[in-house]
Amino acid sequence: MKRREFLKNAGIGVAGGALAAPAAAAQTQPQLRWRMASSFPKSLDTLFGTAEQIAGRVSRLTEGRFEIRVFAAGEIVPPLQVMDAVQNGTVECGQTASYYYIGKNPALAFDTALPFGMNARQQNAWMYHGGGLQLMRDLFKQYNIVNFPAGNTGTQMAGWYRREIKSVADLKGLKMRIAGLAGQILEKLGVVPQQIGGPDIYPALERGTIDAAEWVGPYDDEKLGFHKVAKYYYYPGWWEGSAMLSIYVNAKSWTSLPKPYQEALEVACAEANVNMTARYDAHNTQALRKLVSAGAQVRPFPRPVMEACYNVAQELYSQLSAKSADFKKIYGAWSRFREDQYFWFRVAENTFDNFVYSAKRPAAGGRK
Amino acid sequence: MKRREFLKNAGIGVAGGALAAPAAAAQTQPQLRWRMASSFPKSLDTLFGTAEQIAGRVSRLTEGRFEIRVFAAGEIVPPLQVMDAVQNGTVECGQTASYYYIGKNPALAFDTALPFGMNARQQNAWMYHGGGLQLMRDLFKQYNIVNFPAGNTGTQMAGWYRREIKSVADLKGLKMRIAGLAGQILEKLGVVPQQIGGPDIYPALERGTIDAAEWVGPYDDEKLGFHKVAKYYYYPGWWEGSAMLSIYVNAKSWTSLPKPYQEALEVACAEANVNMTARYDAHNTQALRKLVSAGAQVRPFPRPVMEACYNVAQELYSQLSAKSADFKKIYGAWSRFREDQYFWFRVAENTFDNFVYSAKRPAAGGRK
Numbered sequence: 001m002k003r004r005e006f007l008k009n010a011g012i013g014v015a016g017g018a019l020a021a022p023a024a025a026a027q028t029q030p031q032l033r034w035r036m037a038s039s040f041p042k043s044l045d046t047l048f049g050t051a052e053q054i055a056g057r058v059s060r061l062t063e064g065r066f067e068i069r070v071f072a073a074g075e076i077v078p079p080l081q082v083m084d085a086v087q088n089g090t091v092e093c094g095q096t097a098s099y100y101y102i103g104k105n106p107a108l109a110f111d112t113a114l115p116f117g118m119n120a121r122q123q124n125a126w127m128y129h130g131g132g133l134q135l136m137r138d139l140f141k142q143y144n145i146v147n148f149p150a151g152n153t154g155t156q157m158a159g160w161y162r163r164e165i166k167s168v169a170d171l172k173g174l175k176m177r178i179a180g181l182a183g184q185i186l187e188k189l190g191v192v193p194q195q196i197g198g199p200d201i202y203p204a205l206e207r208g209t210i211d212a213a214e215w216v217g218p219y220d221d222e223k224l225g226f227h228k229v230a231k232y233y234y235y236p237g238w239w240e241g242s243a244m245l246s247i248y249v250n251a252k253s254w255t256s257l258p259k260p261y262q263e264a265l266e267v268a269c270a271e272a273n274v275n276m277t278a279r280y281d282a283h284n285t286q287a288l289r290k291l292v293s294a295g296a297q298v299r300p301f302p303r304p305v306m307e308a309c310y311n312v313a314q315e316l317y318s319q320l321s322a323k324s325a326d327f328k329k330i331y332g333a334w335s336r337f338r339e340d341q342y343f344w345f346r347v348a349e350n351t352f353d354n355f356v357y358s359a360k361r362p363a364a365g366g367r368k
Numbered sequence: 369m370k371r372r373e374f375l376k377n378a379g380i381g382v383a384g385g386a387l388a389a390p391a392a393a394a395q396t397q398p399q400l401r402w403r404m405a406s407s408f409p410k411s412l413d414t415l416f417g418t419a420e421q422i423a424g425r426v427s428r429l430t431e432g433r434f435e436i437r438v439f440a441a442g443e444i445v446p447p448l449q450v451m452d453a454v455q456n457g458t459v460e461c462g463q464t465a466s467y468y469y470i471g472k473n474p475a476l477a478f479d480t481a482l483p484f485g486m487n488a489r490q491q492n493a494w495m496y497h498g499g500g501l502q503l504m505r506d507l508f509k510q511y512n513i514v515n516f517p518a519g520n521t522g523t524q525m526a527g528w529y530r531r532e533i534k535s536v537a538d539l540k541g542l543k544m545r546i547a548g549l550a551g552q553i554l555e556k557l558g559v560v561p562q563q564i565g566g567p568d569i570y571p572a573l574e575r576g577t578i579d580a581a582e583w584v585g586p587y588d589d590e591k592l593g594f595h596k597v598a599k600y601y602y603y604p605g606w607w608e609g610s611a612m613l614s615i616y617v618n619a620k621s622w623t624s625l626p627k628p629y630q631e632a633l634e635v636a637c638a639e640a641n642v643n644m645t646a647r648y649d650a651h652n653t654q655a656l657r658k659l660v661s662a663g664a665q666v667r668p669f670p671r672p673v674m675e676a677c678y679n680v681a682q683e684l685y686s687q688l689s690a691k692s693a694d695f696k697k698i699y700g701a702w703s704r705f706r707e708d709q710y711f712w713f714r715v716a717e718n719t720f721d722n723f724v725y726s727a728k729r730p731a732a733g734g735r736k
Contacts, residue, residue: 057631057635060627060628060631061429061628061631061632061635062628063627063628116724116727119717119720119721120489121488121489121522121645121646121649122649124642124645124646124649125645125646125647125649125650126650127646128642128643128646128647128650129646129647129649129650129651130650154489154716154717155716155717155719155720156716157715157716217716218712235715235716235719236715236716236717236719236720236723237716237720238720238723241720241721241724259428260428260429260430260431263425263428263429264429267425267429267635267636267639268635270638270639270642270643271635271638271639271642273642274492274496274638274639274641274642275496275638277489277492277493278489278492278493278495278496278497279493279496279497281489281490281492281493281497281709281712281713282493282494282496282497282498283497284712285708285709285711285712286708288711288712288715289711298715300719303723306723306727307727307728310723310727339729340653340654341649341653342724342725343653343656343657344586344649344652344653344656345649345721345725346725347525347603347604347656347666348522348523348524348525348585348603348604348605349487349522349523349604350721350722350725351523351603351604351668352487352523352604352605352606352609353487353523353609353713353718353721354718354722355604355606355671355674355678356484356609356710357710357713357714357718359484359674359675359678360675361707
């Protein structure tokens, strides 16, 4: 704020009856400049844009004294090396999705999404009031990282398919761009998972090098034009009932941060958590309408396909629990909490949703 | 922060490689003390507690320079006079639910909930990225108030009934503690709505002065013990698919606030918005389990009852649009956005939810 503006505001404050006096001790916090490495390109404007919003809020909260500059994927480190960069102190902080790093530790998946896991509300309940954040913080200590929930895509789509999936048999031999635990599950059902970076997916689908590819949801997918080369658009992305994004802070950098700056970064991440989901929810509709107009065939996975994947997921969780003590510990707490959430959500919340989505609209109700 | 702590932290900041220097101009923001009048008693600890969390976050963000003291319902003004108190400048700010004031203007309901409206995610999408907040801000200008979304209960329960509701006919003559638009809708179906304050509901139900009463959801309801005097617990509370809470700030007080304090209050409200819902979601489960153990009979409204209420709601919205230009304007934008949200949510989100809630749990999956 400019000094003149400040004086004006402070003046009106007094006139308005508020008690205004200079603070007892004028503490001047230091000027800090941090770098944040993002795993996302600028084109994913909701994901990358959230990192910029966090930086902007922190700057305004601290009157420009704590500045965080956000770098897109590849500008400082490649997208999947953000965790290493924060751990090593190459950057003070990063924006990423923890499930990218399940090769280091499968328990990191709980910070983002597990197949047939929780929706965005349930994930927030677990993190903030179900012990989840504490469990994840304990895990991240191994990596010199303090993690913050900072956004969620909501339930993703299951991606684009050049041919229909009518049965479990149709998964056999399907070359699909999919990674992580979902890739491991689908592999057991005959899918051949492929690792392909964002920009290479379209040409691979077009040439038929792959038969299917998952990305995010309508808003991000529409921009890449997948519907032109693979017309079947399946849902739901059961591997991401929600996908939480995280801000990582190097533990030493965090400890060194003056308390008000810690407060600013923490609260900006919480704001980002509600804001990103709202942004996706608001924008996905128009993108989905556009895709449908352009010929996308929107299809639900048949229930037997969902059930086959669900059963393989449970086997995978048993195997991971046997292999990893970290996974086992968090899985126990997480799956109990998830069952509790399902118990409650299926009562009021889900019944309300199901009714309003299926209620017959009156003639005057506008578009249907 | 204590000065010693500050010096220590700042020192480590330098050691950590961050650029640390005194800010160019040491701006000392004024010491401010505000009062916040809440519509809620301290016993509703999730609602009232959120106001305290907002005040705490603001204080910590401003190093104790901007202090907001929160007063429970009745301490400064009665619960339903918070809007007047903020409008008149009796207090600088308040915590309330805007649908308490539909007597002043029916369009205020859009700030909280309308029967058969939006769930919490959809309400956030509308407010933050669907033009809703701007529409509400324009409306609140009439009342010298700047409003902030600051929490949501999620879908509420439909309340406690001394007898079963098996058909629309069972609503006839039902004396029910219910207010607002839901009361007006139910009245057209034969219910006799009653206005009764929180503490008087239990004795009224016990004596049979009323046959039914709605409150919030399991977490808040359980504390009041309604299950002991009215065993049927119905869902969903179709009049509150979600109920958003608001922070009101007197427009002059807001303008007088130094920019960083505005930032602090705004971001603390956004954090409260995600945090309150997470807290209710996490705590409702255990409360519901307790209620079921204590003999509560949890029942969904029969679909014909839901449909009758839905149809009356649409008539009511037509009538309100004819009577109130404010209502008509916002209803048009709101209902289009709601249809768009339903269009998208029923695809990935609702299909995911419905599948996981109904999937057969493996034997090892724990409690069901």
